[in-house]
Amino acid sequence: MPELPEVEVTRLSLADRIAGARIESVRLGKPLRWPLGVVAEALVGRTVRGVRRRGKYLLMDLDDGLLLLHLGMSGSLNFAASQPPAGAHDHFDLLTDRGILRLNDPRRFGAVVYAPGEDSAQAAKLLGRLGVEPLTDAFDPAAFHAGLKRRHAPVKQVLLAGDLVVGVGNIYASEALFLAGIRPTLRASRISRPRAEKLRSAVRDVLARAVAKGGSTLRDFSSADGQAGYFQLEAMVYDRAGLPCRVCGAAVKSIRQGQRATYFCPNCQKS
DNA sequence: AAAAGCCCCTGGATGC
DNA sequence: TGCATCCAGGGGCTTT
Incomplete structure (x- = not known):
């Protein structure tokens, strides 16, 4: 589910409502990617200042420290005045x-990490490897092209890796490459400057439009207010x-790259 | 340094 | 109906 648009939509549906909230208690279900354990007690009494996003991480600023939330493959947040009794897959209540x-x-691929201060080694390690934010000016054509030049892997996998540019997951990688007319198997290093600019625009365009549409709900994603x-x-x-390509009518192809499905139009994305 | 695999976990769809 | 197999929106970690 959650790529950049879904995480951003979640943030937008949550930030204003939770800002200023005081944490009274924490309920833990089964362990997520990393067990939060007794650290949960450190959250009690903290106040939520705001909610930011970095890549696919939500960063909850507290009056003391930072809470990192990641939705993994199947996670979603809901913020409401009350909640029904916790179900089998409700693993964290604040x-x-x-x-x-x-x-x-x-699936419990998600994570909740508490970073007590600026010096949290775990948080620094997770956030430190992240690439540039695609919807900011820091995502500039020259640097993006230079980054692609350095990589010999197929461009689809370079987009997914998240160390060059963040937030592009399996849906939006295929979509952006389609919009840019680039074959997903093309080695990143072989992409010309003009095509890199086209890809950069396509990434920004598809992510921004997806945010505007409330993200993609394939099976069960919804924002923090249930949309x-x-x-x-x-x-x-x-x-x-x-199925027929929406532009040219040719049959859309599916291949596997790095154990993930990739979709492209063999006619609109010849190379 | 970069690339390629493996693995974490549960549930739904499909096929025999 | 029952059971096995495959697949799913991510990404950290280990091995080449």
């Missing part, structure tokens, strides 16, 4: 004086294997 923030994550996303209805190639 009970505050403004409502309860609940993380539901069936589904609708961008999946506009997908040009993702999950459309065998």
Whole structure:
């Protein structure tokens, strides 16, 4: 589920409502990617200052420290005045004086990490390897092209890796490459400057439009106020294997790259 | 340094 | 109906 648009939509649906909330208690379900353990007690009494996003991480600024949330493959947040009894996949509740923030994550690839201060080694390690934010001016054509030049892997996998540019997951990588007319298997280093600029624009365009549509709800994503996303209805190639390309009518192809499905139009993306 | 695999986990869809 | 197999929006870690 959650690529940059879904995480950003979650943030937008949550930030204003939770800002200023005082944490009263924490409920833990099964362990997520890393067990939060007794550290949960350190959260009690803290106040939430705001919510930022870095790549696919949500960063909750506290009056003392930082709480990192990652939705993994199947996670979603819900923030409401009250919550039903915790279900089998509700693994983290933050009970505050403004409502309860609940993380539901069936596959448990998500994570909650508490960074007590600026010096949290774990947080620094996780955030330190992240590439540039695609929707900011820091995502500039020259640097992006130079980064691609340095990589010999297929461009789809370079986009997914997240160390050059963050936030592009499996849906939006295929979509951006379609918009740019680039074959996903093309080695990143072989992309010309003009095509790199086209790809940069495509990445920004598809991510921004997906945020505007509330993200993509493939099975169960919803924002923190329960809204589904609708961008999946506009997908040009993702999950459309065998169906006609919306531009030229050729059959969309599906291949596997690094154990993930990739979709492209063999006619619109010749190289 | 970069690339390629492996693995974490659960549930839904498909096929026999 | 039951059971096995494959696949799914991510990414950290280990091995080449």
